[in-house]
Amino acid sequence: MIGNANILARRIPRQHRSRQTVEAVLAAVPLVLKRHGVASITTNRIAEVAGVSIGSLYQYFPDKSSVFSALHERHVGDVRNILERNIAAPKSSSFRELVVDLVEELVDLHSVETELHQLVSASVDQGPEHFRRALRAVFERAMAQCGSENMNRILFVLPSLVEGVVHGVTLSPLTSSQAKGEAVKATLAYLSAHPELGR
Template identity: 50%
Template sequence: MEAVLDAVPRVLKRHGAGAVTTNRIAEVAGVSIGSLYQYFPDKQTIFNALHERHVEDVKHRMERAVEQCASSTLDEFAACLVEGLVDAHIVEPELHEMVSAAVPASSLGFKEALQMAFERVIPSPEVGTSRPHAGDRMLFVMPHLVESLVHAVPQARPPFTVARAKGEVIRTVLHFLDRP
């Protein structure tokens, strides 16, 4: 029922958050309401599935970042990971915000995915392990910074570009890592 999940952002863009109902989702997805309910008994189940899809996307992006940047210094790895995380979250920020609000534990899957990425990389001697708690610090700081960024950038006045926002997050993470 990918069509149902794909319909939610279209409903949101065309009609706004208030119009995201199971009837409207079914209509835009081109399925009957009965078919929708066969797979998704309520709107919350749809949001849960969207959240799971998002977490999988974040996991894949982080795996790619780990593969591309694993032999880098810790600073380069942090920058590479920030790029991937921001890119994963900046797409459809309204949808991300709506799903985050609807799925109370929405950050858990994201944090677990981030933990897995760092566990694969931090023990490696090539990744600047001279900073004993760098991985723990990154695990704490990065999800919170990225989450805040996703919600703040679209509303920033004057407009704050994604490139500038990424740069600020990277500088903040690197500064935080350098603290004793």
């Protein structure tokens, strides 16, 4: 995993002003990307767009990799919140509907700032395994209530399927709505082979 050294080296913002500085730095990255392109993402340019001194940036981010690491941590937190919210208080009663709700929310999350997501994913040495494991845990908990006899087979396929279509959104030329529709169709096509999971 990236950035264990970077994470440890980062100073934790405790005061309101410090947190504002960190937020400004993180918010500046997509702006630099849109205005100037990937090659222009440097700590100096990030600090300039954020409206902070380079010294202030370095207090919290020793290098550009640590900025990307912080953006990745934030994204992982957003994904975790979606998963936890859906398993704690599902909007629907069936497993099938739970999965569709999750896919739709995760596609929405990954449809925002797709170029930034690609850049951060490429810069952070962490594959999608953690995402698949988290999905598997959610699906396993929900399926236990369905009493599916095919749980192991479904858990072999479904987390990878959902991870693939969700992360595929960042590379897709489709609109967010189109991508969501295709992701849901692919998921439902697989789930249709397992009617015991509910309609």
